[in-house]
Amino acid sequence: MEVQQSLTVCVTGAAGQIAYSFIPLLLSGQVFGQVKINLRLLDIPKMETALKGVVMEIEDCAYPLIGDIQTGSNPKELFKNCDLIVFLGGFPRLPGMERKDLLQKNANIFKEQGEALQEVGKEDVKCVVVANPANTNCLILSRYATKIPRQNFTCLTRLDQNRAYAQVALTLNKPLNSLKNIIIWGNHSTTQYPSIEHATVEGQSFVLPDQGQFIERIQKRGAEVLNARGNSSVFSAANAVKDHIKDWYNGREDTLLSLGVLSNGEYGVQSGLCFSYPIRCLGAFKYEIVGNLQLSDFSKQKLKVTEEELIQEQGLAESI
Amino acid sequence: MQKYLQKALTNQFTRASIAHFGQSLKPPVRVAITGAAGQIGYSLIFRVASGEMLGPNQPIILHLIDLPFAMTALNGVAMEIQDCAFPLVQGIVATDNQTVGFKDVNYALLVGAKPRGPGMERGDLLKDNGKIFTETGKYINDHASRDIKVVVVGNPCNTNCLILANQIKDIPKENFTAMTRLDHNRAQYQLADKLGVHSSDIRKIAIFGNHSPTMVPYIDQMTAKNHKATVDQQWVTQTFIPSVQQRGAEIIKARKLSSAASAGNAAMNHITTWVNGTPEGDYTSMAIPSDGSYGVPKGLIFSFPVTVKNGKYSIVQGLPISPFYQGLLDKTIKELVDERNAVDHLLK
Numbered sequence: 001m002e003v004q005q006s007l008t009v010c011v012t013g014a015a016g017q018i019a020y021s022f023i024p025l026l027l028s029g030q031v032f033g034q035v036k037i038n039l040r041l042l043d044i045p046k047m048e049t050a051l052k053g054v055v056m057e058i059e060d061c062a063y064p065l066i067g068d069i070q071t072g073s074n075p076k077e078l079f080k081n082c083d084l085i086v087f088l089g090g091f092p093r094l095p096g097m098e099r100k101d102l103l104q105k106n107a108n109i110f111k112e113q114g115e116a117l118q119e120v121g122k123e124d125v126k127c128v129v130v131a132n133p134a135n136t137n138c139l140i141l142s143r144y145a146t147k148i149p150r151q152n153f154t155c156l157t158r159l160d161q162n163r164a165y166a167q168v169a170l171t172l173n174k175p176l177n178s179l180k181n182i183i184i185w186g187n188h189s190t191t192q193y194p195s196i197e198h199a200t201v202e203g204q205s206f207v208l209p210d211q212g213q214f215i216e217r218i219q220k221r222g223a224e225v226l227n228a229r230g231n232s233s234v235f236s237a238a239n240a241v242k243d244h245i246k247d248w249y250n251g252r253e254d255t256l257l258s259l260g261v262l263s264n265g266e267y268g269v270q271s272g273l274c275f276s277y278p279i280r281c282l283g284a285f286k287y288e289i290v291g292n293l294q295l296s297d298f299s300k301q302k303l304k305v306t307e308e309e310l311i312q313e314q315g316l317a318e319s320i
Numbered sequence: 321m322q323k324y325l326q327k328a329l330t331n332q333f334t335r336a337s338i339a340h341f342g343q344s345l346k347p348p349v350r351v352a353i354t355g356a357a358g359q360i361g362y363s364l365i366f367r368v369a370s371g372e373m374l375g376p377n378q379p380i381i382l383h384l385i386d387l388p389f390a391m392t393a394l395n396g397v398a399m400e401i402q403d404c405a406f407p408l409v410q411g412i413v414a415t416d417n418q419t420v421g422f423k424d425v426n427y428a429l430l431v432g433a434k435p436r437g438p439g440m441e442r443g444d445l446l447k448d449n450g451k452i453f454t455e456t457g458k459y460i461n462d463h464a465s466r467d468i469k470v471v472v473v474g475n476p477c478n479t480n481c482l483i484l485a486n487q488i489k490d491i492p493k494e495n496f497t498a499m500t501r502l503d504h505n506r507a508q509y510q511l512a513d514k515l516g517v518h519s520s521d522i523r524k525i526a527i528f529g530n531h532s533p534t535m536v537p538y539i540d541q542m543t544a545k546n547h548k549a550t551v552d553q554q555w556v557t558q559t560f561i562p563s564v565q566q567r568g569a570e571i572i573k574a575r576k577l578s579s580a581a582s583a584g585n586a587a588m589n590h591i592t593t594w595v596n597g598t599p600e601g602d603y604t605s606m607a608i609p610s611d612g613s614y615g616v617p618k619g620l621i622f623s624f625p626v627t628v629k630n631g632k633y634s635i636v637q638g639l640p641i642s643p644f645y646q647g648l649l650d651k652t653i654k655e656l657v658d659e660r661n662a663v664d665h666l667l668k
Binding site for chain 2: 020021023024025028030049050052053054056057059060061062063064066159162163165166169170175176177221224225227228229230231233234235236238239240
């Protein structure tokens with residue numbers, strides 16, 4: 001098999017659980033097709049031995065598409081020449097930790113990584129921030145990597161979107177492929193607004209028997225899975241990362257998608273916030289924010305709530 | 321509650337899928353995974369559900385099977401599968417009931433097995449797993465689709481497969497195999513690394529024997545980039561063979577967890593190759609019922625080099641076996657015969 005091109009992809013938090021599930025998906029060819037992937041695996045020094053184990057397993061999978069692999073703990077080394085960086089690594093919420101502490105600890109990490117990007121990153125590197133609080137981490141990252149175009153910074157709300165599609169399909173008893181344009185607006189948190197306002201099933205708009213319950217279920221699904229599994233949603237998150245990158249890279253004609261991107265003021269949202277919007281993916285990592293959808297008062301209210309939370313988060317994070 | 325959940329999930333997806341049968345999609349197949357709430361299950365289920373194992377046009381109904389104590393966790397896994405919004409998943413059955421679990425199943429990946437506890441003798445491990453696989457064999461014989469393809473992953477996988485297949489009366493015995501693909505993939509990488517090529521450039525290697533420290537990585541006919549390639553004998557005996565044998569332990573040491581991702585990957589590869597066939601000019605490794613080839617006693621579940629075509633495998637015959645390899649083969653044969661004797665009471 002002649003593999004013509006190659007891409008260099010960095011994964012941070014590479015010794016962690018989501019990375020463990022995501023790396024096989026990345027190397028399976030499902031995202032970029034028959035393109036060789038050079039891997040840069042970044043984690044904290046404490047995880048160096050575990051990271052070696054991850055590399056051994058990658059070797060043992062005999063993936064046809066694997067290129068060369070580098071590991072390390074220094075972003076200034078590993079971010080060089082990367083075409084895509086997947087930010088899985090962040091400070092976890094420990095018992096007894098205040099939200100303020102979580103935000104500030106992560107802001108420090110993403111400040112450092114933003115600075116590394118500014119110094120050594122490729123001009124056009126694409127970024128997907130997954131580590132929570134994803135939106136605010138993405139905002140911080142972009143603040144410190146100003147040479148990189150604003151539209152290259154995204155955060156993950158695809159997991160919420162996939163969850164929303166699944167719940168709607170189950171509720172309506174319809175196949176997934178019949179659904180379009182279910183959108184997640186705002187923050188990847190419990191204030192997110194999963195909206196069916198512009199969604200269709202088999203081309204027709206629809207209502208749900210209990211919209212409030214639907215919204216709440218999507219907002220709290222992470223906790224629901226945690227209670228059942230005794231562990232957080234690892235694989236479904238990894239799968240969502242794969243979907244986010246795949247559609248961002250390849251484009252999607254048939255439906256709008258949810259990605260957290262830096263706002264230019266669309267829908268009256270404060271400019272510069274990282275906000276999940278309805279996105280048209282055009283292919284080759286190009287997209288446009290669909291900024292002209294009519295919103296009901298109900299929707300506008302929901303947007304205000306999640307925007308308010310993001311403004312607060314930004315304030316807390318920036319006090320570092 | 322559990323039965324309702326299983327039924328509810330299956331019916332909703334099945335009803336929802338009826339309108340969806342387009343021309344490009346085949347009718348769904350049922351894929352069972354045991355030990356589904358465990359680590360290897362977690363790595364395997366999602367990749368199967370995404371279409372990687374059987375292709376993007378093959379809808380799947382998942383049968384996830386585990387023990388009663390794991391049902392809550394298993395329902396969490398089922399929730400996560402839903403949260404992936406996989407277009408190919410047309411149903412999920414999550415159960416501890418093997419009648420329901422194996423009903424009409426077309427592919428089974430038997431990951432679940434009793435693990436080795438501290439102080440446990442190999443003999444105890446064999447006996448305990450013997451009971452499990454005797455049961456499972458009966459359920460598969462009585463309820464699975466007559467064309468089911470089975471790969472036993474849970475260890476000791478060769479002998480577990482032997483015990484399982486012993487319960488089968490109404491399904492061809494050649495449908496029951498065990499996994500040595502992980503050893504094969506590991507060997508492939510080690511050789512590629514030694515020769516400075518990509519692992520996909522290594523062809524014509526195979527694993528003979530038991531999935532255990534006595535496994536035989538056979539590299540006599542190896543090619544790298546389609547040219548015959550050799551490596552020095554000392555490296556083979558002192559570095560290569562021990563590396564492949566000890567790789568699992570090495571990964572546990574580094575990760576503090578077992579090699580779930582690569583094991584799940586190999587289980588998937590095993591089935592994919594069995595369905596799609598081996599590439600031209602190459603062979604793969606599968607542990608299958610011996611027909612006496614290479615002097616291996618008939619009926620032992622033994623890993624051989626095989627080519628696969630149209631869903632059927634054939635042992636690659638006539639490969640030269642040097643005295644060095646014969647010695648290794650004798651050891652692994654003896655080990656499997658001893659294992660068979662240890663579970664003799666379970667075999668008719």
